[in-house]
Amino acid sequence: MKDILSALLNELTLSRKQMVEVFEQIMTGTAEPAAVGAILALIQQRGASVDEITGAATVMRSKVTKVTVPNGLTAIDTCGTGGDHAGTFNISTAAAIVAAGAGRENDLVVAKHGNRSVTSKSGSSQVLETLGVKLMVSGETLTNCLDKAGLCFCFAQAHHPAMKHAAPIRAALGIPTIFNILGPLTNPAGATRQVMGVFSHDLTEPIAKVLANLGAEHAMVVHGKGLDELITWGKTRVSSVENGEVRTYDVNPAEFGIKPCRVEDLQVDSSAASAAVIEKILGGDKGPARDIVCLNAGAALLVGGIAKDLATGYALAQHAIDTGKAKAALDQLIAITQADMS
The missing domain is CATH 3.40.1030.10 (Nucleoside phosphorylase/phosphoribosyltransferase catalytic domain)
Structure with missing residues (x-):
């Protein structure tokens, strides 16, 4: 997470791949809470990029409890x-x-x-x-x-x-x-x-x-x-x-x-x-x-x-x-x- 924090502190945006890696750690509880809070705050301060939102949503979609749609609908x-x-x-x-x-x-x-x-x-x-x-x-x-x-x-x-x-x-x-x-x-x-x-x-x-x-x-x-x-x-x-x-x-x-x-x-x-x-x-x-x-x-x-x-x-x-x-x-x-x- 340190490289991610460093990038954000230098006002860089994260790639889709980087955001997937970050959110995998967040959504599995393996990330340090302090680091997560800092990352979320830094992204919020400048506004999330399209790739950052895409990466985060990709992970959230993979973790969702799905609903089955009947065939043909x-x-x-x-x-x-x-x-x-x-x-x-x-x-x-x-x-x-x-x-x-x-x-x-x-x-x-x-x-x-x-x-x-x-x-x-x-x-x-x-x-x-x-x-x-x-x-x-x-x-x-x-x-x-x-x-x-x-x-x-x-x-x-x-x-x-x-x-x-x-x-x-x-x-x-x-x-x-x-x-x-x-x-x-x-x-x-x-x-x-x-x-x-x-x-x-x-x-x-x-x-x-x-x-x-x-x-x-x-x-x-x-x-x-x-x-x-x-x-x-x-x-x-x-x-x-x-x-x-x-x-x-x-x-x-x-x-x-x-x-x-x-x-x-x-x-x-x-x-x-x-x-x-x-x-x-x-x-x-x-x-x-x-x-x-x-x-x-x-x-x-x-x-x-x-x-x-x-x-x-x-x-x-x-x-x-x-x-x-x-x-x-x-x-x-x-x-x-x-x-x-x-």
Whole structure:
């Protein structure tokens, strides 16, 4: 580790190979905690490079407890980094439910990856638990959820056992580190298609390049005016990766006839409040919350390959709500997980 520390102190970036070696030691508990803390802090100070993130994510992927996707189905994810401090309801989680409702009949399923929140009022696990989803279930149950509901929730705590070696060091540091962006890059179902929100405008293109390095088939990395989501009150910066190529552009919601709202219209103060918003959306309520969910679900359907463009995806998402298919996906997810005896 001394050569790594020396390189970082001299303001050099690590190669992908070096980062793999570092993270192998971190994730197996063989590295000295003091050295790990110093390495994480030094990388955070200047910002992680594409190769550094790629190397770290490669190791994390190799340590994950995997979820089996049924034959013939394509899995996608809508997991974001969080960290935007916007206090909105769980938009990407709601988008995952709606995308599942639209996608299952087309052999597209959502393996939603998520955890408990650190920076928001309600993380994906908290809101799903409030809605009635059992979080700690067997791998067989998760596979059954994908098959029957078109949706499963991969609770990060159950799928990343190697994180136990890094957790005390992260807690002791008390600052954001490269780990804050690694979660969405390590989907347990091995999803190669995803919409990933990031907490900074500057991260969309680097993270898209990382996803290209990791073999993504089609992904969109998004950031909208401080949120790790596609937004409806201004332009969203998108860096998409498809066939190994990265393209960056802006999405304007006005092109889809979406009325602009304020972020305050989407804010909640608890998991219960977030769950209530999601239930109203699935029940057919129209308004800003539905609009932003359909926009993000539409992006998921685009990367999933069943929508030719974002406008089509947006329309398919609306249809899934209006026909009750989105609500049915959540209802089945709740029923299947609650029946698990783990």
